[in-house]
Amino acid sequence: MAQDKDAGIGKRHEDGVDHEYAFGTRAIHAGAIPDPVTGARATPIHQTTSFVFDSAEHAASLFNLQTFGNVYSRISNPTVAVLEERVASLEGGRAALACATGMAAQMTALLAILKAGDHIVAASTLYGGTVGQLGIGFSRLGITTTFVDPEDPENFRRAIRPNTRAVYGETLGNPLVNVFDIEAVAQIAHAHGLPLVIDNTVASPYLCNPFTFGADIVVHSATKYLGGHGTTMAGVVVESGKFDWGSGLAAKNFPEMLEPSKAYHGVKFYETFGDFGYTMKARMEVNRTFGGALSPLNAWLILQGIETLHLRMQAHCRNALRVAEFLSEHPLVGWVNYPGLASSPHHALAKKQFRAIDGLPGASGILTFGIRADDAVKAGERFIDACEFLSHLANIGDAKTLVIHPASTTHRQLDEDELARAGVRPDMIRLSVGIEDVEDILWDLDQALRKAVA
Amino acid sequence: MSTIQDLRRILGTCRTLAVVGLSPQWHRPSFFAAKYMKEHGYRIVPINPSASEILGERSFPSVTAAAQALAKDGLKIDMVDCFRKSADIPPIANEAIAIGAKCLWLQIGVIDEASAAKARGAGLDVVMDRCVKIEHARLFGGLNWAGVNTKVISARRPQQLFY
Numbered sequence: 001m002a003q004d005k006d007a008g009i010g011k012r013h014e015d016g017v018d019h020e021y022a023f024g025t026r027a028i029h030a031g032a033i034p035d036p037v038t039g040a041r042a043t044p045i046h047q048t049t050s051f052v053f054d055s056a057e058h059a060a061s062l063f064n065l066q067t068f069g070n071v072y073s074r075i076s077n078p079t080v081a082v083l084e085e086r087v088a089s090l091e092g093g094r095a096a097l098a099c100a101t102g103m104a105a106q107m108t109a110l111l112a113i114l115k116a117g118d119h120i121v122a123a124s125t126l127y128g129g130t131v132g133q134l135g136i137g138f139s140r141l142g143i144t145t146t147f148v149d150p151e152d153p154e155n156f157r158r159a160i161r162p163n164t165r166a167v168y169g170e171t172l173g174n175p176l177v178n179v180f181d182i183e184a185v186a187q188i189a190h191a192h193g194l195p196l197v198i199d200n201t202v203a204s205p206y207l208c209n210p211f212t213f214g215a216d217i218v219v220h221s222a223t224k225y226l227g228g229h230g231t232t233m234a235g236v237v238v239e240s241g242k243f244d245w246g247s248g249l250a251a252k253n254f255p256e257m258l259e260p261s262k263a264y265h266g267v268k269f270y271e272t273f274g275d276f277g278y279t280m281k282a283r284m285e286v287n288r289t290f291g292g293a294l295s296p297l298n299a300w301l302i303l304q305g306i307e308t309l310h311l312r313m314q315a316h317c318r319n320a321l322r323v324a325e326f327l328s329e330h331p332l333v334g335w336v337n338y339p340g341l342a343s344s345p346h347h348a349l350a351k352k353q354f355r356a357i358d359g360l361p362g363a364s365g366i367l368t369f370g371i372r373a374d375d376a377v378k379a380g381e382r383f384i385d386a387c388e389f390l391s392h393l394a395n396i397g398d399a400k401t402l403v404i405h406p407a408s409t410t411h412r413q414l415d416e417d418e419l420a421r422a423g424v425r426p427d428m429i430r431l432s433v434g435i436e437d438v439e440d441i442l443w444d445l446d447q448a449l450r451k452a453v454a
Numbered sequence: 455m456s457t458i459q460d461l462r463r464i465l466g467t468c469r470t471l472a473v474v475g476l477s478p479q480w481h482r483p484s485f486f487a488a489k490y491m492k493e494h495g496y497r498i499v500p501i502n503p504s505a506s507e508i509l510g511e512r513s514f515p516s517v518t519a520a521a522q523a524l525a526k527d528g529l530k531i532d533m534v535d536c537f538r539k540s541a542d543i544p545p546i547a548n549e550a551i552a553i554g555a556k557c558l559w560l561q562i563g564v565i566d567e568a569s570a571a572k573a574r575g576a577g578l579d580v581v582m583d584r585c586v587k588i589e590h591a592r593l594f595g596g597l598n599w600a601g602v603n604t605k606v607i608s609a610r611r612p613q614q615l616f617y
Contacts, residue, residue: 016457016460017457018457018458018605021607025607026607029607030603030607031598031604033606033607033608033609033610033611033612034608034609034610034611034612035611036611036612036614036615036616037615039611041609058493061489061490061493064480065486066486066489066490066493067489067490067493067595067596068591068595068596068597068599068600068616069596069599069616070599076599076600076601078599081598081599081600081601082598084601085598085601085602085603085604088601088602088603089603089605093603094602094603095600095601095602095603096601096603097601098601260481266481267481268481271483272481272483272486274562274585274588276600276601276602279600279601279602280600283600283601
């Protein structure tokens with residue numbers, strides 16, 4: 001499979017080279033060394049709004065960003081910082097910024113580089129909430145978005161205008177679970193001096209690292225697989241550190257990365273902080289002023305989840321593939337869409353971009369299907385009501401199996417055209433396959449299908 | 455020369471830093487870096503022919519002039535930290551070797567393989583294309599609080615406080 005990042009594990013010590021830790025070790029350790037004061041091994045929850053200054057001079061240095069430290073938890077917090085560093089490490093990025101929710105993270109990621117008059121080119125198959133944020137929320141701020149069918153990467157090139165400042169997509173669309181060709185679209189974005197922003201929520205960093213394929217900024221709803229237990233809202237913005245804001249077309253497109261910041265007393269973010277200048281700009285100019293900070297307790301809960309991310313994602317993938325195969329053969333099911341199935345049109349791209357689980361591309365835990373019935377929409381609603389322990393709710397990436405009918409819930413605000421563009425069929429049922437015993441999941445699906453068409 | 459172990463040793467043993475190309479303007483990266491290092495206990499020796507004093511320290515026109523002046527007080531320059539373009543490095547590297555510095559440090563974007571090889575040959579540690587402030591902050595000084603991937607993985611309690 002394309003990226004087996006752990007191929008190097010087990011390597012013996014080599015002089016002159018830092019040991020490279022594999023994914024599972026970083027999921028548990030990255031960002032979290034023992035507390036220097038108490039020796040506490042688990043990450044302490046720093047539940048405090050503010051941090052004392054040692055002196056007026058120290059305060060001035062902190063405010064000038066001349067020394068690293070904490071001032072106020074709306075800007076940074078030591079517990080939240082552990083989460084930031086951990087996700088940065090798992091994505092193979094340079095730096096990260098945690099936010100209150102996934103929606104806050106994507107807003108922060110984009111507002112760090114966009115202003116009124118700018119334009120985004122985005123995949124039309126994005127999560128409905130993101131379509132709303134970009135298409136409606138941002139348009140009220142004077143930032144417009146063109147949504148294009150991501151199946152042909154050239155659609156992104158055709159939609160780029162002189163005022164385009166970002167290209168946006170999802171590794172795995174939600175709920176269509178279409179696989180985004182990161183490498184092809186990154187090349188198009190870079191040819192125009194633009195960063196490619198990728199929402200990697202559904203794949204999680206365990207299955208895919210978009211930076212490997214040329215993405216420049218990754219956003220996460222950590223609420224989903226990173227947290228993994230449906231308890232806690234959080235979002236993360238990660239920067240690759242490889243986008244050159246300082247030369248070529250990019251320097252013309254993003255002068256505010258180079259010029260003295262009006263929003264932060266004259267700091268030149270790219271010159272001063274180099275390959276984490278974008279993250280510092282997002283932190284100081286956007287999260288600090290728009291108020292999307294993550295609480296330390298929520299950061300800690302997400303960290304607990306991440307410690308088992310690698311184990312859970314393997315289980316999600318195995319269960320989802322088994323469910324997809326089961327539904328494909330079920331006489332009451334009309335169609336199944338899961339990129340882990342060899343019959344999926346996205347299977348080749350999944351193989352290229354996703355980590356292998358048991359020798360097959362790990363395609364995460366989301367799949368969709370439709371019931372074979374005269375009135376498939378009605379049957380779908382009856383199916384959801386008939387589930388015994390599969391939970392009917394509007395989330396994904398939980399340890400529990402979740403089920404929903406997008407057209408009447410998550411994508412309810414979209415009109416028929418938008419639904420069609422998002423690929424949401426009226427009869428579509430979305431499953432977020434959990435990590436329960438798979439035989440029980442199959443049993444509940446089967447009995448609910450029978451009731452749905454009875 | 456840039457493993458975590460090497461950088462800990464270099465930043466732990468070099469205490470007096472000649473900062474070549476140090477700007478007196480507060481918002482310049484060289485000023486950020488030198489102010490940070492000074493606040494973290496390092497002696498800063500500004501090398502800038504057009505300034506007389508930066509960060510409260512006397513500025514010298516060259517590394518050699520600074521080394522001679524410091525020698526009168528029995529002090530030595532441990533590290534020559536360069537905020538200059540790559541093409542300007544060869545003579546500075548020669549000066550660093552001549553004064554017996556322990557380390558030649560070239561900041562981000564400053565790359566001169568020939569000078570690096572020469573300095574290594576003369577027994578100096580050479581760090582290239584890295585920022586002395588960022589590396590110090592990464593290993594000792596709280597860069598983790600800015601969400602940066604420090605790549606430090608350890609179960610040992612740090613023996614100094616971040617601040």
